Amino acid sequence: MLTFTIRRLLLSIPTLLFISLVIFLLLQLAPGDPMAQVPLTVPPEVKEKMREALGLGQPIHIQYWKWLVQVFWIEPQVFIDYLTNRSALFSWLPDTAFSEGKLRVISWQTRSPVMDIVIQRMPQTLWVVGLAYIVGIVIAIPIGIYSAYRHYSVFDQAGTFVTMVGFSIPPFFTGPLLIVIFSVYLGWLPSIYDTTHVVNDWASFKVQFMQMIMPVMVLALQTTAQISRYMRGAMLDNLNQDYVRTARAKGLKESVVVMVHVLRNSMIPVVTVIALGMPAIFGGAIITENVFKVNGIGQLLLTALRANDLPMVMTLTFIFAVLIVLFNLIADILYGLLDPRIRYD
Amino acid sequence: MTEQPIPASPVEADLEFMKALQDKGPQKPPRSQWRDVWDQFRKHKGALFGGSFLIFITLAVIFGPYIWDIDAKKLDIRNKDWRPIYTLLWDGDAKAGWIHPLGTDQLGRDILAQMLFGGRVSMAVGWMAMALALIIGTAIGVLSGFFKRMDFWLMRFTDLILSLPILPLVLLAVTLFGQPLRSQFGPEGGMFILIVSVISLTSWMQTARIVRGDILALKEREFILAARSIGTTPGKIIRRHLLPNVISPIMVSATLGLATAIITESALSFLGVGFPSDFPTWGKQLADAVDRMQEFPERVMLPGIAISLTVLAVNYLGDGLRDALDPRIRGR
Numbered sequence: 001m002l003t004f005t006i007r008r009l010l011l012s013i014p015t016l017l018f019i020s021l022v023i024f025l026l027l028q029l030a031p032g033d034p035m036a037q038v039p040l041t042v043p044p045e046v047k048e049k050m051r052e053a054l055g056l057g058q059p060i061h062i063q064y065w066k067w068l069v070q071v072f073w074i075e076p077q078v079f080i081d082y083l084t085n086r087s088a089l090f091s092w093l094p095d096t097a098f099s100e101g102k103l104r105v106i107s108w109q110t111r112s113p114v115m116d117i118v119i120q121r122m123p124q125t126l127w128v129v130g131l132a133y134i135v136g137i138v139i140a141i142p143i144g145i146y147s148a149y150r151h152y153s154v155f156d157q158a159g160t161f162v163t164m165v166g167f168s169i170p171p172f173f174t175g176p177l178l179i180v181i182f183s184v185y186l187g188w189l190p191s192i193y194d195t196t197h198v199v200n201d202w203a204s205f206k207v208q209f210m211q212m213i214m215p216v217m218v219l220a221l222q223t224t225a226q227i228s229r230y231m232r233g234a235m236l237d238n239l240n241q242d243y244v245r246t247a248r249a250k251g252l253k254e255s256v257v258v259m260v261h262v263l264r265n266s267m268i269p270v271v272t273v274i275a276l277g278m279p280a281i282f283g284g285a286i287i288t289e290n291v292f293k294v295n296g297i298g299q300l301l302l303t304a305l306r307a308n309d310l311p312m313v314m315t316l317t318f319i320f321a322v323l324i325v326l327f328n329l330i331a332d333i334l335y336g337l338l339d340p341r342i343r344y345d
Numbered sequence: 346m347t348e349q350p351i352p353a354s355p356v357e358a359d360l361e362f363m364k365a366l367q368d369k370g371p372q373k374p375p376r377s378q379w380r381d382v383w384d385q386f387r388k389h390k391g392a393l394f395g396g397s398f399l400i401f402i403t404l405a406v407i408f409g410p411y412i413w414d415i416d417a418k419k420l421d422i423r424n425k426d427w428r429p430i431y432t433l434l435w436d437g438d439a440k441a442g443w444i445h446p447l448g449t450d451q452l453g454r455d456i457l458a459q460m461l462f463g464g465r466v467s468m469a470v471g472w473m474a475m476a477l478a479l480i481i482g483t484a485i486g487v488l489s490g491f492f493k494r495m496d497f498w499l500m501r502f503t504d505l506i507l508s509l510p511i512l513p514l515v516l517l518a519v520t521l522f523g524q525p526l527r528s529q530f531g532p533e534g535g536m537f538i539l540i541v542s543v544i545s546l547t548s549w550m551q552t553a554r555i556v557r558g559d560i561l562a563l564k565e566r567e568f569i570l571a572a573r574s575i576g577t578t579p580g581k582i583i584r585r586h587l588l589p590n591v592i593s594p595i596m597v598s599a600t601l602g603l604a605t606a607i608i609t610e611s612a613l614s615f616l617g618v619g620f621p622s623d624f625p626t627w628g629k630q631l632a633d634a635v636d637r638m639q640e641f642p643e644r645v646m647l648p649g650i651a652i653s654l655t656v657l658a659v660n661y662l663g664d665g666l667r668d669a670l671d672p673r674i675r676g677r
Binding site: 018019023027029164165168169170172176184284290301305306320323324325 | 635
């Protein structure tokens with residue numbers, strides 16, 4: 001298992017390099033000019049200087065290499081510096097200055113390092129997306145179990161219908177719909193997510209809770225629909241197996257048979273689906289963040305795209321790719337761990 | 346060694362058996378496979394609804410603009426902000442009438458005409474992108490399943506594409522390549538080509554994997570061996586023997602592809618990176634109406650319901666097709 005994990009980890013390096021190359025070439029092929037917004041009165045030689053300052057004068061492979069160095073070599077150094085200088089956990093270590101005077105990936109919009117902005121925006125996205133995923137899973141698994149156990153019952157039919165509907169309604173429709181109902185007509189929930197809100201007592205926690213309900217539920221609906229379908233399918237496959245009959249024949253209680261024997265075996269495919277679905281929900285978060293005005297990384301990507309801020313777009317897209325590769329890896333490893341029949345080595 | 350006892354008259358004994366084996370009633374006429382599929386499909390109420398709704402909406406958006414022939418882009422500022430006709434039921438003074446059954450928007454464009462025209466765009470993008478993705482996916486799946494030399498590299502390639510972040514990349518491609526294609530093929534045509542190709546290039550992978558798996562299993566069967574041994578060329582084997590046998594997984598993934606293509610196109614329009622702003626699509630209508638949804642909730646609801654119902658219908662159709670095309674479930 002360990003060799004398999006290491007091999008998979010090593011394999012993900014060329015994958016990530018390939019992905020970064022694809023994104024980079026896509027951005028290079030794109031005809032958008034970062035100098036397009038510069039006023040026409042600026043003389044051409046000044047423009048040329050500005051281009052060079054942005055690193056645009058050099059050949060493509062050198063630009064790509066520089067980006068790679070900045071992301072994989074300099075950014076970790078910045079992170080180590082941050083840990084030893086300012087973080088609470090490691091500040092007892094001697095202060096380091098690995099990254100001093102080195103160039104980082106700079107955003108063309110704000111002229112500040114891209115990673116700093118990403119780290120500011122990350123918590124909002126992680127809170128909304130992570131919570132939505134957990135809520136979705138917590139709702140989906142019992143629904144899946146019960147509709148498989150009572151196959152073709154009214155609950156199963158209704159559950160199948162609801163998951164089908166949840167599957168089909170896009171988040172950019174459920175979002176406005178919920179806003180109209182709960183913010184406009186009923187006035188219960190705020191329609192805009194306030195990211196500057198600080199939680200320090202019960203009242204502010206309540207405000208935070210209220211403003212998270214809608215974005216989280218919109219994202220959770222998609223997850224619930226998908227995972228409960230998988231859960232139901234996996235349970236149905238297992239309920240007809242011989243070992244279930246054996247367990248019943250031994251005189252085990254029905255709850256033990258279903259909740260221990262069948263559930264454990266059905267969780268194997270579901271856990272991998274949960275891991276594999278994680279990147280998709282980050283993608284879905286782009287739309288949900290746009291609907292509820294959450295300023296997370298999805299919203300950051302959209303504004304960067306509109307402003308033609310190529311370093312920001314490149315880095316953000318790459319972060320999404322890292323997430324996908326990482327969760328694919330987790331899914332593979334979990335599959336091996338949970339199912340002793342499948343060991344890849 | 347003892348000799349087997351030979352019956353006195355074997356012919357008589359055989360006749361005895363044959364009588365017992367003979368059918369009592371007249372034989373049923375043979376049924377074709379597609380007849381069975383249709384019978385199973387008919388049992389699935391949701392699939393039947395989905396299929397007929399999909400046909401209805403496709404016909405409506407194809408022929409609707411000829412019957413309701415108001416131009417969807419025509420501005421009529423004097424008659425702006427009409428409400429749908431059903432508002433008259435509870436509010437007699439509402440600005441509504443049969444000239445604009447679903448009302449008009451803030452620039453006086455007829456909403457029914459916009460819905461029909463926008464649906465035409467959304468459905469066209471959906472069908473085209475789905476067809477392209479199927480062709481690419483099937484080709485790659487067949488090639489890598491049938492030819493061992495290509496298998497490794499094609500599948501690595503598929504895995505790589507699968508680990509690309511799709512929505513960010515689609516957004517990227519559409520924003521970056523929109524301008525040059527627009528100048529080449531006109532504002533609408535260029536965007537149509539771009540969106541269709543971007544969606545299809547990012548959604549063929551599942552089809553390829555499923556087709557490859559099925560081809561790998563089919564390739565080892567006796568009928569392929571037979572075909573090979575009478576000298577059938579690989580091209581003929583693929584066309585005559587393999588493709589007809591993988592048609593059912595292809596059809597199921599076609600429905601999934603159609604649903605994702607419609608949703609992706611609407612999402613792009615919703616985020617404001619799709620078609621030009623005066624060109625109605627369901628996603629764009631929805632996005633435009635969000636700002637004033639307190640006063641005119643119907644403008645959000647109508648396109649939203651249209652998208653959702655179409656996708657729901659397609660998903661149900663896929664569900665029914667999967668059951669109907671699976672010979673293990675059929676006949677149960």
